Amino acid sequence: MIMLLILQNYTDEYNEELGIEEAEKLRNVDREIIHEIEYKLKAPPTACYPLYFISVGDGTEERLVYVGKTSSKTHRFSGGHRATLKLHAPVYEGLSKHIYFGTVVFLDHEKKYMPLEFIQPFEDAKNLLSNIEAGLIYDLKPELNSIYLNKNHASFNMLVNVENHSRRANLLKNMQVSI
Secondary structure (H helix, E strand, O other), X not given: OEEEEEXXXXXXXXXXXXXXXXXXXXXXXXXXXXXHHHHHHOOOOOOOOOEEEEEEOOHHHOEEEEEEEOOOOOHHHHOOOHHHHHOOOHHHOOOOEEEEEEEEEEEOOOOOEEEHHHOOOHHHHHHHHHXXXXXXXXXXXXXXXXXXXXXXOOOOOOEEEEXXXXXXXXXXXXXXXXX
């Protein structure tokens, strides 16, 4: 099984830096079609962004400094975060800081996708997420992480394809990580 990790930059999603016009964000989807899909298949679970990546710098100088997991895009950072506090160190002064959120999707041998949110029971989804986080930290060695750096704590092997769909960076763009 291959795991696909899709990254989205926080500022892209909320259009804080991009200046995208409101009309460009809208997509024409027939309400009747949406209703029919939901009637037949039920409403899908809300997409989540359980992994996040913190980087510093821009362009070719941008580098990953932290990988983490969360249950919400806002909850993890609401009371501050140890990694973000470390970004105030003099070594990071003058560097821009970025947060990317990752959606986890699995791809089987028949090229069928299954979002992490569809995996049941919930405990299995949590274990998969922990496995992915541990493997990514071990392989990518982000400098602000303090656990999983020196030993691969992933319980089972996976191939992770990372797709960065952010418009602003090439960080982790189209790379594979073997966990």
